[in-house]
Amino acid sequence: xxxRIPRLHRxxxxxxxxxxxxxxxxxxxxKFRLGPKLVEAxxxxxxxxxxxxxxxxxRHFLTHIGGSGAAPFYGLMPLERCSLLVxxxxxEPGTPRGFDDAEPGGHGxxxxxxxxxxxxxxxxxxxxxxxxxGRVLIGTVRHGGLQDPGRAGRPPARPRA
Numbered sequence: 230x231x232x233r234i235p236r237l238h239r240x241x242x243x244x245x246x247x248x249x250x251x252x253x254x255x256x257x258x259x260k261f262r263l264g265p266k267l268v269e270a271x272x273x274x275x276x277x278x279x280x281x282x283x284x285x286x287x288r289h290f291l292t293h294i295g296g297s298g299a300a301p302f303y304g305l306m307p308l309e310r311c312s313l314l315v316x317x318x319x320x321e322p323g324t325p326r327g328f329d330d331a332e333p334g335g336h337g338x339x340x341x342x343x344x345x346x347x348x349x350x351x352x353x354x355x356x357x358x359x360x361x362x363g364r365v366l367i368g369t370v371r372h373g374g375l376q377d378p379g380r381a382g383r384p385p386a387r388p389r390a
Contacts, residue, residue: 231289238294263295267308275308281340284363287355306346314341314354328354328368341366 241263272291276282283291297307313331315338331340339359343352347367356364 231286231293233286234289234293237290241294262298264297264305264307265295266293267291267296272308279313281313281342281357283342283357284355286363287344304345306344312343313357314343315339316341 269292272283272288291308295305298304314328315331316328328341331338339361340357341354341361342357343354345353347353351367353365353367356362356366
């Protein structure tokens with residue numbers, strides 16, 4: 230098991246009791262409580278159904294901490310509600326790249342899993358294939374795809390073309 234898991238579990242459990250903490254939009258949905266941990270077979274079945282391997286850290290979180298709930302905004306979505314997206318090619322240098330729904334079985338491009346519902350048109354995804362695998366990106370859904378992807382707390386990701 231990843232050695233960060235017990236520490237992360239303790240920190241998540243303490244969030245609701247922090248006196249000066251900020252409040253996340255949408256947290257009334259989950260109250261920073263975690264959903265049940267997922268059994269390994271359920272995660273493996275999701276991976277087989279979508280022909281992907283989840284990043285190890287995310288997989289460990291789901292199987293050792295919780296399968297939904299406590300997270301920013303409306304929280305970590307249950308695995309069965311997560312959907313796969315693909316990043317569109319950049320049209321012009323310096324312009325944001327969007328995302329579209331991944332076509333079943335058509336994995337010729339890097340895949341991203343929508344894991345946190347941020348409200349309105351904002352989403353949080355984790356890369357599951359390609360050079361960004363394991364990285365978390367945020368974006369806004371516009372015209373059928375995400376725009377302005379950026380890694381939380383970091384400059385926008387610069388995927389390889």
